Amino acid sequence: MTTKTYKTVTFKGGVHPARDGKDLSRSAAIQEAPLLDEYQVIVQQNIGAPPKLLVKKGDEVKKGQMIAEAGGFVSVPLHSPTSGKVKNIDRIPGPMGVPTDAVIITADGKDEWGELMPPLDWKNTDGATLKKRICDAGIVGMGGAAFPAHVKLSPPPDKKIDYLILNGAECEPYLTADHRLMLEETEKVLEGAAILGHALGVKNVFIGIETNKEDAIHALLDKCDAYGVGVVGLKVQYPQGAEKQLIYAVTGRKVPAGKLPMDAGCVVQNVGTAAAVTDAVKEGKPLIERITTVTGEPIKNPSNWRFRLGTPVSRAIELAGGITQEPGKIILGGPMMGFAQKSMDVTVMKNTSGILLLEKSDVIQYQSTACIRCGRCLSACPMNLLPGSLSAAIESEKFDLAAKMNVMDCIECGSCAYICPAHRPLVQHFRRAKAEIRNRSKK
Amino acid sequence: MEEYGIYIAAFAAMAIIGAVLGCIIGIAVKIFKVEVDPRIELVTELLPGANCGGCGKAGCADFAKSVVDGENAPNKCPVASQEQVAAIAQALGVELGESMKKVAVVFCGGDKNQEKVQTLYNGVSDCISASLIAGGPKGCAYGCLGMSSCARACPFGAIEIINGLAVVHPNLCVGCGKCVDTCPRDLIKLVPVDAKVHIYCSSPEKGAVKMKVCSVPCIACRKCVKAAEEGQFDVKGFLVGVNYDAEKLPEADIVEKAKCPTGCLLTADKHVKIEESEKKDKGEAA
Numbered sequence: 001m002t003t004k005t006y007k008t009v010t011f012k013g014g015v016h017p018a019r020d021g022k023d024l025s026r027s028a029a030i031q032e033a034p035l036l037d038e039y040q041v042i043v044q045q046n047i048g049a050p051p052k053l054l055v056k057k058g059d060e061v062k063k064g065q066m067i068a069e070a071g072g073f074v075s076v077p078l079h080s081p082t083s084g085k086v087k088n089i090d091r092i093p094g095p096m097g098v099p100t101d102a103v104i105i106t107a108d109g110k111d112e113w114g115e116l117m118p119p120l121d122w123k124n125t126d127g128a129t130l131k132k133r134i135c136d137a138g139i140v141g142m143g144g145a146a147f148p149a150h151v152k153l154s155p156p157p158d159k160k161i162d163y164l165i166l167n168g169a170e171c172e173p174y175l176t177a178d179h180r181l182m183l184e185e186t187e188k189v190l191e192g193a194a195i196l197g198h199a200l201g202v203k204n205v206f207i208g209i210e211t212n213k214e215d216a217i218h219a220l221l222d223k224c225d226a227y228g229v230g231v232v233g234l235k236v237q238y239p240q241g242a243e244k245q246l247i248y249a250v251t252g253r254k255v256p257a258g259k260l261p262m263d264a265g266c267v268v269q270n271v272g273t274a275a276a277v278t279d280a281v282k283e284g285k286p287l288i289e290r291i292t293t294v295t296g297e298p299i300k301n302p303s304n305w306r307f308r309l310g311t312p313v314s315r316a317i318e319l320a321g322g323i324t325q326e327p328g329k330i331i332l333g334g335p336m337m338g339f340a341q342k343s344m345d346v347t348v349m350k351n352t353s354g355i356l357l358l359e360k361s362d363v364i365q366y367q368s369t370a371c372i373r374c375g376r377c378l379s380a381c382p383m384n385l386l387p388g389s390l391s392a393a394i395e396s397e398k399f400d401l402a403a404k405m406n407v408m409d410c411i412e413c414g415s416c417a418y419i420c421p422a423h424r425p426l427v428q429h430f431r432r433a434k435a436e437i438r439n440r441s442k443k
Numbered sequence: 444m445e446e447y448g449i450y451i452a453a454f455a456a457m458a459i460i461g462a463v464l465g466c467i468i469g470i471a472v473k474i475f476k477v478e479v480d481p482r483i484e485l486v487t488e489l490l491p492g493a494n495c496g497g498c499g500k501a502g503c504a505d506f507a508k509s510v511v512d513g514e515n516a517p518n519k520c521p522v523a524s525q526e527q528v529a530a531i532a533q534a535l536g537v538e539l540g541e542s543m544k545k546v547a548v549v550f551c552g553g554d555k556n557q558e559k560v561q562t563l564y565n566g567v568s569d570c571i572s573a574s575l576i577a578g579g580p581k582g583c584a585y586g587c588l589g590m591s592s593c594a595r596a597c598p599f600g601a602i603e604i605i606n607g608l609a610v611v612h613p614n615l616c617v618g619c620g621k622c623v624d625t626c627p628r629d630l631i632k633l634v635p636v637d638a639k640v641h642i643y644c645s646s647p648e649k650g651a652v653k654m655k656v657c658s659v660p661c662i663a664c665r666k667c668v669k670a671a672e673e674g675q676f677d678v679k680g681f682l683v684g685v686n687y688d689a690e691k692l693p694e695a696d697i698v699e700k701a702k703c704p705t706g707c708l709l710t711a712d713k714h715v716k717i718e719e720s721e722k723k724d725k726g727e728a729a
Contacts, residue, residue, distance in 0.1 A: 091648065091649075091652070096577065096578060097576075097577035097578025097579065097584060098578045098584045099584055099648060099652070329563075339577060340576070340577050341577065342560065342562050342577060342582065363563070365563070365565050366565065425565075425566045425567050425572075428566045428567050428572050428575070428576060429567060429572070431572070431575045431576075432567070432569070432571055432572040432575060435571070435575060436571075
């Protein structure tokens with residue numbers, strides 16, 4: 001344990017869920033999931049253009065072999081999680097509730113690597129090569145958004161980047177995957193941070209961590225100097241790990257409305273992304289596995305796992321000891337921003353940070369009532385919007401008014417809906433308005 | 444008398460001002476007169492006056508102008524009855540235009556009794572909002588959500604939600620197409636009013652997948668295709684649909700002949716049957 005100190009910073013607004021559920025899986029070391037006999041790899045695991053399939057039914061694939069190539073600049077390739085045979089290309093339930101194309105791979109049990117990309121000595125490699133490697137390895141933002149990592153690393157030449165911030169806040173209740181990663185693979189994360197900093201040509205590299213992960217902070221503080229990375233403590237407040245909030249907390253800069261972090265001279269990447277970058281650059285391994293927390297009160301042994309992409313959620317839950325009671329809700333991701341699922345037939349994707357089951361007693365059916373104008377949503381909104389007035393405008397379908405009130409800046413963190421005593425489905429209203437306004441601007 | 448002088452002066456002043464301003468207005472009207480085609484007013488009066496926008500114009504008056512200008516044929520108003528169209532055509536002395544009345548049909552048969560999977564949903568009662576959350580509470584990602592977005596959009600009250608399923612009353616539907624644009628699942632289509640049977644399913648999934656979530660999907664068994672004449676049905680992947688462009692649309696007896704195993708092939712007056720069955724249910728309960 002180091003005696004080094006760190007400063008603690010925060011943003012304005014947000015909420016602090018009283019029961020964060022992190023104790024369930026906080027102390028469970030990352031376990032390697034055993035090889036399964038079948039993986040169902042969803043083809044589109046990134047935001048942006050869907051990758052183009054390279055394999056067909058009956059093809060033999062090796063572990064790490066590219067099975068789909070990038071379908072554009074904002075896209076990444078996809079790799080096989082193990083060696084085996086393509087059983088079928090089928091439609092399986094996607095995380096958004098809509099059937100999605102997936103490659104079903106039957107494992108041959110040998111788990112043989114195909115040809116790996118050559119390792120790079122990153123200190124003597126230029127940024128463009130590193131970015132290409134990050135793209136070729138299929139790396140996306142692993143915190144949840146699944147935005148291709150190389151795109152964020154390629155700002156236009158007129159935008160000067162001053163800060164690279166690694167997001168280790170893990171502000172979502174229940175999730176502990178990033179916590180365990182920072183604790184157990186500290187050097188991998190730090191080296192990834194240094195590689196990303198090198199690729200961007202940025203000297204100021206920081207890792208932001210919520211102070212409820214004291215052990216991880218000290219693990220990083222012990223080793224960070226060798227990599228030229230600074231560690232910043234963050235107040236335990238949701239959504240501390242949201243990009244714009246993190247930038248404000250760490251640098252004091254505000255991202256202008258409707259603009260990107262690069263407009264404030266910042267790039268934010270998740271710690272999981274950094275670890276994947278280290279693997280891709282130093283060992284030439286593509287992204288085929290990730291750390292996922294399987295947790296919630298109905299889970300027998302809440303734990304952290306390294307799952308291959310395409311692991312069915314039902315199998316993941318079995319590995320964590322199965323369920324002790326019938327769950328009230330199945331969520332991919334955290335309880336605040338995760339996606340509720342209809343069944344356990346969905347599979348682990350590049351952005352599945354958690355598989356969360358909630359107790360029936362925690363899933364209470366509220367009847368939403370009229371806004372009582374208490375203003376709690378105003379103080380909770382980290383983007384300084386007016387959730388109450390916005391939802392009233394959207395309920396009467398005044399989308400132009402909602403656009404004027406900057407609904408497009410909503411980050412859908414759910415703080416307003418969480419705090420609302422009238423149980424108004426505020427975020428759902430905003431999502432609808434955002435979809436509507438986006439459609440209109442397309443026309 | 445003297446104390447009334449001030450009143451007389453006031454009245455006189457007002458009268459003079461009034462007369463002068465009146466004259467100015469009278470002259471202005473003559474000078475700045477806008478020529479209005481009296482036919483536009485006539486056509487506007489003959490139109491149904493629903494201002495639904497189904498013709499693509501801003502309202503009935505705008506449509507009337509386009510008809511008088513010869514831009515549109517009178518029958519382009521989807522709401523007007525044959526008689527109204529004929530009256531407009533007669534008044535203007537133009538061609539009637541070939542008319543084919545269309546009605547909207549919701550291509551889904553999965554009401555609450557047929558739906559096998561239904562998840563808990565606690566959000567906004569609006570199809571567009573619901574479809575943004577995990578694709579809505581229904582097991583079928585293509586089926587009718589039954590949260591009446593289309594019914595609210597319909598200016599004619601022709602859509603009713605019966606047991607969690609939107610049903611169009613063909614006698615009230617004028618084919619303006621507002622619901623078609625509203626439905627987030629693109630389930631509603633305008634079809635010729637003469638079409639007697641429809642296949643009430645829109646899911647492109649495989650039969651087995653559909654059967655898991657619904658008891659009345661089209662499983663593309665093609666029994667109807669075999670029972671019908673050539674070209675009356677279209678097979679698209681795992682979904683069969685009536686070919687509404689066919690010269691001869693399938694007759695109502697095809698339902699009997701085809702023996703659709705799931706029951707998604709139904710006659711157009713399906714909703715009446717639903718009402719009857721509801722009545723029966725209520726009767727039994729009583």
